[in-house]
Amino acid sequence: MKKLWWLYFSFLLTLLLISCGQNNVTDDINHYLEEVIKKEAEFEAEGKQIYEYEVEENSIYKKLIELKPDDHEKMKDLSKNASKFVEKRETSIDEEKSIMDESKEIFEKMETKVEKVSDDEVKETMEEMIDVMDKRYHAYDKVYEQYQTSLHLTKELYEDFGDEGINPDQLYNQVEKVNDSYTKVTEANEIFNKKTSEFNELKESYLTKLDEK
Numbered sequence: 001m002k003k004l005w006w007l008y009f010s011f012l013l014t015l016l017l018i019s020c021g022q023n024n025v026t027d028d029i030n031h032y033l034e035e036v037i038k039k040e041a042e043f044e045a046e047g048k049q050i051y052e053y054e055v056e057e058n059s060i061y062k063k064l065i066e067l068k069p070d071d072h073e074k075m076k077d078l079s080k081n082a083s084k085f086v087e088k089r090e091t092s093i094d095e096e097k098s099i100m101d102e103s104k105e106i107f108e109k110m111e112t113k114v115e116k117v118s119d120d121e122v123k124e125t126m127e128e129m130i131d132v133m134d135k136r137y138h139a140y141d142k143v144y145e146q147y148q149t150s151l152h153l154t155k156e157l158y159e160d161f162g163d164e165g166i167n168p169d170q171l172y173n174q175v176e177k178v179n180d181s182y183t184k185v186t187e188a189n190e191i192f193n194k195k196t197s198e199f200n201e202l203k204e205s206y207l208t209k210l211d212e213k
Helices: 024-066 072-114 120-161 168-212
Strands: none
Touching: 024 072, 024 120, 072 120, 120 168
16 A cells, blocks of 8 residues: 655745735735634644554554465454554544635635725735635545545455455455555645645735735
8 A cells, every 4th residue: 555645735824914004905804814824724733643643554554464364363453453543534634624614714704805905916916816725725625535535445455454254356456446546635635735835826925015015
């Protein structure tokens, strides 16, 4: 089974420097951006927790595949231990999804303020930010959905390892399914990371333009 490293491209967790004298609309937008950034910090922390679970689980998996076919008891014990980390990852990914949903709710509040921005240049950048962030939230939904599929297949794999009567070909096929599923997670994650990077650049551009006003 492939390594499951769960590394998101980090959202820039810099504090926003709100310029004095900005109008109330801009102040509101900055407030919502700050709230989104706080949520992103929680999101990143949960992602690191998932990564730690994956490392522990992968360590058990390495021991599992080194066992001889007739080491049934050890295989059962290791499979059970590995399954516990799958359950922990399930809980953690659901928490991560909840945090991302909360971030999206806050960002949607910010969106309603953008149409009231009077400066055309700032407004254009904000609209680009909204477009990219909306795509980023959608990209995360794809990551979450695919990761859930991978968790389900991984659970089945550990059940197979614990089954004394499992056919070696069946076990091999399940490993292939798990590997394919995590390849799709990686692909979905790359799109999410790309949108994160794009948003970071636009956010910095927005802040620069505010400073120039």
